[in-house]
Amino acid sequence: MARPAFQVDAVLVQAVIAGALSFAHLHDLAAAAGQDGWKAWAYPISVDLLLVAAWRRLRSEGPSRLAWCWFLIALFASLGANVATAGFLDLAHPPAWLRFGIAGWPALAFLGGTLLAHSHTTEEPEPEPVPPAPAVPDPVTAVERESTPDPAPKPAPIAAAAKDIPDLTPSTPVAPTGPPVPAALVDHARKLADDHQARTGARIDTDTLRARLGVPPELAKTIAAQLA
Numbered sequence: 001m002a003r004p005a006f007q008v009d010a011v012l013v014q015a016v017i018a019g020a021l022s023f024a025h026l027h028d029l030a031a032a033a034g035q036d037g038w039k040a041w042a043y044p045i046s047v048d049l050l051l052v053a054a055w056r057r058l059r060s061e062g063p064s065r066l067a068w069c070w071f072l073i074a075l076f077a078s079l080g081a082n083v084a085t086a087g088f089l090d091l092a093h094p095p096a097w098l099r100f101g102i103a104g105w106p107a108l109a110f111l112g113g114t115l116l117a118h119s120h121t122t123e124e125p126e127p128e129p130v131p132p133a134p135a136v137p138d139p140v141t142a143v144e145r146e147s148t149p150d151p152a153p154k155p156a157p158i159a160a161a162a163k164d165i166p167d168l169t170p171s172t173p174v175a176p177t178g179p180p181v182p183a184a185l186v187d188h189a190r191k192l193a194d195d196h197q198a199r200t201g202a203r204i205d206t207d208t209l210r211a212r213l214g215v216p217p218e219l220a221k222t223i224a225a226q227l228a
Helices: 010-032 038-061 065-088 096-118 139-147 157-164 183-200 206-213 217-227
Strands: none
Touching (some): 010 038, 010 096, 038 065, 065 096, 183 206, 183 217
């Protein structure tokens, strides 16, 4: 089912009616205070424009003291006119304070409109300090540090004397000596060796392995021995 091209918005109709009544009350109040002719019609336009400008400032730039101040002033002027014309004041003989307020409104509205149009209260937030990134150790330096053997302790006098005693225990195979190699580095070297053999058909030599890993020669020999 096709929707009609024109629909009546109840909220918009209510806003138009309320605006027209408020406009008429402001006009009547200004006319009762001695502002006749076109000047009486200019007062409601001034009040409504200041109200709209303050509300637009609140919507576009967020809450601020300036926008809220002038919004409340314009709202008080509009609401005060609606109440005053309901019989609470004798408009045939308006009081002096009402004449004073009506006469001073143009200057007040001009000041408010100028401040709302040419002042900006929003400030850019200061960037938060970025914490420094944690230092990442150099893998080559770490490997060299791990490959550096600790200084051997000096033999004690008893250990030195024990060298002259023949060893009667059966001989056992001695594991190859060399600098300690991290397990992750061995796994990486094994992947490089498998890739080299798959591409060339030959096992990787120690010099090629050392160049691919970027490690000292002694450490490369130890890794090659573990890959054999």
